[in-house]
Amino acid sequence: MRAGPPGKWGDLSRRVASTLVLLGIGVLLAVAQGAWLRLGMAVISAVTFWELAAMTGWRRPARHVTLFGRSRPIALAAIAGVSQAVALTGLPLAWTALVVPIILGLPGAARRDRLTYAIFGAAILLVAFGLVGFRENYGLNFVLWLMGVIIISDTAGYFFGRVIGGPKFWPAVSPKKTWSGTIAGWIGACLMGLFLWWAGVGDRTLVWISPLVCFAGQMGDIAESWLKRRAGVKDSSNLIPGHGGFMDRFDAVTGAVLATMVIGLLTSLPVVN
Incomplete structure (x- = not known):
C-alpha cells in the first residue's frame, strides 16, 4: 500500500479518495444533462476499459494477439468510449454498440481471461448506461x-x-x-x-x-x-x-x-x- 501510514488506519486515505470520486460522480450527474452527461459517462467508460484491458492480458503484448499495435489499450479504450456514446443516443437498437468493444477486445485478452474480460467489460458499459437512465428517468x-x-x-x-x-x-x-x-x-x-x-x-x-x-x-x-x-x-x-x-x-x-x-x-x- 503506497498511501497512508501503516497500521489499522493505513488505508484511510484510500477510503477518502473513494468518497471524493463518488461525490465527483454525483456532481457530474447533478450539473450535466443531455449531451454533456452522455459524454461524461462515455469518458468514464473509456478510462475504466483501459484499466480492464491492462489487467486481462493486454499489458504483455508480445504474448498475445496484436490488434492495434503498441497503442492498442488506448485504441480499445477509445472504441469503448465511442460505443458508449452511441449506445446513449437513445436511437433504436443503439445499445447494441455496447458489444463492439467486447468483441474487438477478446482476441487481445489472455486466453484464460477472455470470459473475465467480457463479463467485467459488459458490467462497465452497463453501469454507465444505467446511471444515465436513472438520472433522466428517476x-x-x-x-x-x-x-x-x-x-x-x-x-x-x-x-x-x-x-x-x-x-x-x-x-x-x-x-x-x-x-x-x-x-x-x-x-x-x-x-x-x-x-x-x-x-x-x-x-x-x-x-x-x-x-x-x-x-x-x-x-x-x-x-x-x-x-x-x-x-x-x-x-x-x-x-x-x-x-x-x-x-x-x-x-x-x-x-x-x-x-x-x-x-x-x-x-x-x-x-x-
Whole structure:
C-alpha cells in the first residue's frame, strides 16, 4: 500500500479518495444533462476499459494477439468510449454498440481471461448506461440516494470493521474485509432507507432495497479485488497518484448500479422525492 501510514488506519486515505470520486460522480450527474452527461459517462467508460484491458492480458503484448499495435489499450479504450456514446443516443437498437468493444477486445485478452474480460467489460458499459437512465428517468435524488448508500456502506464498513474486527468476510479474495464491517454496512444502508421513508422523501421499499444495493456494492468491491489478485497487481492503474486507479474507486458503484437495474426489471424501484 503506497498511501497512508501503516497500521489499522493505513488505508484511510484510500477510503477518502473513494468518497471524493463518488461525490465527483454525483456532481457530474447533478450539473450535466443531455449531451454533456452522455459524454461524461462515455469518458468514464473509456478510462475504466483501459484499466480492464491492462489487467486481462493486454499489458504483455508480445504474448498475445496484436490488434492495434503498441497503442492498442488506448485504441480499445477509445472504441469503448465511442460505443458508449452511441449506445446513449437513445436511437433504436443503439445499445447494441455496447458489444463492439467486447468483441474487438477478446482476441487481445489472455486466453484464460477472455470470459473475465467480457463479463467485467459488459458490467462497465452497463453501469454507465444505467446511471444515465436513472438520472433522466428517476431524477437526481434517486441517483444521490444510490451514491449515499454506497458511501454510508463503505464508511460504516471501514470504521466498524477496524474497531470491532473479528472474522474475515472472504479472506482469500479481500483479506481486510470483516463480517463486522460488512454487516455494519447493511445496517447503515437500512437506517438510511428508514430515515428517508420517515422523513417523507422516499417510499417504504427503501428500507429493504437500500441494504440489498449495499450488499451488491460490497460484492462489486470483492469482484474487483479478485480481478486484481488474478492479474497480480495491487491497483487497477496509477491514474490517481497514491490511490490506485479508477476501477479501484468505482467498484462498489458497479455492483450497486447493476443490482438496481436488476431490481428495476423484477419490481418497481423506490421513489425518492
